[in-house]
Amino acid sequence: MAHNLYLHSSSGGSGLSVVALGLMEQLVGMGLQPGLFIPVTHYAVDHHPLLELLWQRYPFNYSPSQAVGCDLTQARNWIAAGESERLLKQIHSRYKEIEQQANTFLIIGPQLQRDLPAHDVAMSVEIANNLSSSICVLINGYLCSNSECVELVQIQREALHHHGAEVVAAIVNRVAPEQMTTLQQQLKIALSDYPVYLLRDEPLLTLPTVGEVATSLQSRWLHGSEADRQRDISGFKVAAMELTNFVGHLEDGDLVITPGDRADIILGTLLAHESNRYPHLAGLLLSGNLTPDRAIMALIEGQRHTSLPILTVASDTYDTVVQVRAVEPGLTADNSRKIALAIGLIEESIDRQWLQQLLCRQALPRMTPLMFEYELMRQARAAKAHIVLPEGADERILRAAEILLLRDICRITLLGHEATIRDKIARLGLQLAPEQIVEPASSVDREHYAAQFFQWRQGKVVSLQSARDTMADLNYFGTMMVMSGAVDGMVSGAAHTTQQTVRPAFQIIKTEVGRSIISSIFFMCLQDRVLVYGDCAVNPNPNAEQLADIAIASAATAAQFGIEPKVALLSYSSGDSGKGSDVETVRQATALVRQRQPQLAVEGPIQYDAAVDEAVAASKLPHSQVAGRATVFIFPDLNTGNNTYKAVQRSAGAIAIGPILQGLKRPVNDLSRGCSVADIINTVAITCIQAGRVRAMRTTQA
DSSP: OOSEEEEEESSTTSOHHHHHHHHHHHHHHTTOOEEEEEEEESSOGGGOHHHHHHHHHSOOSSOGGGGEEEEHHHHHHHHHTTOHHHHHHHHHHHHHHHGGGOSEEEEEOOOBTTTBOTTTHHHHHHHHHHTTEEEEEEEEOTTOOHHHHHHHHHHHHHHHHHTTOOEEEEEEEEEOGGGHHHHHHHHHHHOTTSOEEEEEOOGGGGSOBHHHHHHHTTOEEEEOOGGGGGOBOOEEEEOOSOHHHHGGGOOTTEEEEEETTOHHHHHHHHHHHHOTTSOOOSEEEEETTOOOOHHHHHHHHHOTTOOOOEEEOSSOHHHHHHHHHHOOOOOOTTOHHHHHHHHHHHHHHSOHHHHHHHHOOSOOSSOOHHHHHHHHHHHHHHHTOEEEESOTTOHHHHHHHHHHHHTTOOEEEEESOHHHHHHHHHHTTOOOOOSEEEOGGGOTTHHHHHHHHHHHTBTTBOOHHHHHHHTTSHHHHHHHHHHHTSSSEEEEOSSSOHHHHHHHHHHHTOBOTTOSSOEEEEEEEOSSOEEEEEOSSSOSSOOHHHHHHHHHHHHHHHHHTTOOOEEEEEOSSOTTSOOSHHHHHHHHHHHHHHHHOTTSEEEEEEOHHHHHOHHHHHHHOTTOSSTTOOOEEEOSSHHHHHHHHHHHHHHSOOEEEEEEEESBSSOEEEOOTTOOHHHHHHHHHHHHHHHHHHHHHHHHHO
16 A cells, blocks of 8 residues: 555646645644645745645645655656656656655655656656555536546546556546535445545635735735735626716625726725625726826825725736736635635545545654644534634634634634624635624513523622623623523633633533533643643632543643643642742642542642753652653742743743633633634634533533
8 A cells, every 4th residue: 555645636626735735734633744746846946825825734754845856847858858857857856855854745646747748647656656655536516517537537536446556546627516415425436445525615715815916017016914915806887887886796705806096986896895885896997007196196085984905907907807807816825714714624534544544654643733633623513513703893803703604613603793793704805604693782681681690699799780781791691601501611811801701601601510610721732732821810829629520621722632641730849849828739639630640740839941851850750650751731820830830831832722721611711802803713622622511511411
């Protein structure tokens, strides 16, 4: 059995970049150290979109230039001169230079009809065989009937088999959603011994973005933000009519093309985009190397809420239209939305076990950040959770929600003023359809939640009216949704303090059975491992009993997320070397952990260097199972924990995911007000997994 996978594409539109990205994500998630190799390419190495995308996302051990066997011009010359053997030797030699840098390779085969003669299947097979590769066939199923798709798969398989290839699977891209079930059934009948995976047609992946148009036409930006580069262009309109006639032709996602001196069209387009009676547009492209008059630019720049990107190009209107038509949409490193959608398509369509059996050798011994992120998303999707996000009008929340829905991670409810949120979604050009948008102040559930809250807080809430007022608060309302079972979990804090986020959870949800306190951990994603730090956000000065509870809860959280718990209770001394009340508290906490969880690997008191460095551990605690190998670090107080996680985050370039609350009956998690879109996505994914665990426990108890 070959240990590499060769992607064979016979035509354009077969989803080569989507499949390559999605499979690479899965291989990394399995703990492999995958490599990428492209035998023949028609791109210059420093402008190869797939190389740029993958090298920014994954830590390969060699340069992009080493990933290419031969450029297309040289390959064609050798083939035309009858020197195919020379081409094969060149490709094989280049591959051998990097073979030891990975334990399995994804080989991007030349696209027949474009890179090699259409009839030269034999050459493609010979390349694959020389690179110890099994072949996976990629087929464009767009606008094909079921019978045509089945026939294409059979023809490709037979042609490759005829030339001695080991063909292990086929992937049919761009299958109409309504065909998926019936086509899969027909393929199973026709090819029962041959796995064929179907990727549903996803129009978003076929649309160019404003950024791609800007790059292709070498446009100059007059107005817009970096995020505007990701706006999808669903069509374009050339504005040659009078404004009153033109605006009636506008459609959602249009790129408007007009000469730069058409002030009437420019201002009219901006007004139409901002109006709730006209479609929301992708952008405005000004032709003829004409910049609007200074007075017009002053008007545009003075509109604080104008979200329409404006670009200018040197070409005239006709040439501009021709060039825009020629822009090929693709997957680029800066388009997080398309990347999320592509990865989600592969995750939902490709059998991970099949890929694992085909390619897996020895998994890496540590949980790396990439493995952790992959496993995070896989478990979150499996949990099928419904999460409420109270800060529905925050741009970061909306962008994160879009990616979560595109990857089918969870269902989402947004809280806030519905008209404001929907308008912001449209202004940002997002493909976002949340489960629901709820306004707490006018919700039909407000009265019911207020009555429940008043009953639960008897003696602490002054009156039922006070409870009603409290339920107008986004975080209290969201927490009541969690407690009532309307949703499975809540994530907040992008625009609220930690106290505003967690206080409702402390009052309403409270601690789970067997936990004395609510605590928190951070997942610290270093370059080659993921560590757990606790408690860095909630408990200022825990006593020995509480410290033991934090340690046990943190170990359980680590195990739940695939990290083998080796717990270090930290202090300023290691073993029996130190004395004092602070050290004694840690020593007592360690004894309590060993008493309650005798199977858990735990050490304390221990200094940080002895916990992480095997050389230091050998001199300070030579017989410890944890020293030098700790994965869970319990700090003696909040002051130490909070400062340490921030120091590691800033100084070591670590990604800190959290704080993740533990000990609650149902999951609520807090965000930093400086959080990024990626932070929100990761925290929601963790909340989904926690929700799945809560659901499983309740099912078991029932």
